[in-house]
Amino acid sequence: MERVRWQVVAVAAVGLALALEALPAALRWLRVGRRRRPRHEVLFFPSQVTCTEALLQAAGPGPSAPPAGCQCSLPHGESSLSRLLRALLAARASLELCLFAFSSPQLGRAVQLLHQRGVRVRVITDCDYMALKGSQIGLLRKAGIQVRHDQDLGYMHHKFAIVDKKVLITGSLNWTTQAIQNNRENVLIMEDEDYVQLFLEEFEHIWEEFNPAKYTFFPQKRRSH
């Protein structure tokens, strides 16, 4: 009996030791296997027209108490536009925008709020569309936000944003009220390192290429060599 009891203790000890040995590896697998699936969301448009006032006011630089309930007649629930606004307003450090057409007042206000909050905002856009009536580009420039544009015959036709160098927002949607409210459109919101990296490289590449030092709108400034 004495010998059997000793053996039981030995077996238990060995079992425990092996289990402890295997624990770190098991935890590693656990981490890899359950690695959080990156955020991926798709917004489809046309978006229901909803009131985005509370969302924008809460994101403002003033006291952060939510405003008294908005009294307008629009519905106050979530919509594709409110989700897009939320994804943008999450920015804390940087926002890169690369947009063919930008005239939505709500999206323009969100970008200005981020700039006021100290987020570094940079905008690339298309020269043919930036001066159209209703464009937000002039207002963003007036607010002190850096904007660069093409001067090609081809269009700068991207429609993407990068939030805090972590989340890519891209799709078919131009940031216009017409598109938001009337068109069939899609926007992907992706927290994905690889995609963010590729689009960030594209942004930096275009940003350098559209350096204002290279603008040749004024023929007399064109270099002769």
Add this chain to the structure above:
Amino acid sequence: MERVRWQVVAVAAVGLALALEALPAALRWLRVGRRRRPRHEVLFFPSQVTCTEALLQAAGPGPSAPPAGCQCSLPHGESSLSRLLRALLAARASLELCLFAFSSPQLGRAVQLLHQRGVRVRVITDCDYMALKGSQIGLLRKAGIQVRHDQDLGYMHHKFAIVDKKVLITGSLNWTTQAIQNNRENVLIMEDEDYVQLFLEEFEHIWEEFNPAKYTFFPQKRRSH
């Protein structure tokens, strides 16, 4: 000594048993942890202009021997356009296209080849752009491919394709030569169940909504009730 040797054997046996016990779990973790990362590729445009003749001829329904080297003066390497063509030509069973503007002759030829090979092709497009000069839509219809279109004031502005219900191709690119060769554009190629499912639902939803039975182009056909 006899007793010590017996204990060594016992410990080894227990160790082996525990290891075997843990093996299936370890293999499970291994499978989860190393699950193949779905294909995700980004194409940026403008695309270098390259010859896509060999690619299209090899995909044709005829004898599959590659054609004699094309003698044209274009470069014959890979480009964003050739990669997009390759992703489409991989279709074996089905291709859903949801495109605002479609006039690229190469992409039109690829879609016709797939139809000839027996791939089930369905196209949704925008009524304002389908009748423009150079549009491929008329040619696709003539070839027997099903096409449906909106009749709204808003645009059907999506630019996506779904290959074999497995790969989503989406981005800012309209399928026009102007966009391919001159514009800054992006196209994502994603093998991702969740995205494919969401875009497929959007496709089927629009496909039903644009059912020709509901077309009201001919006022006399409008129902009076």
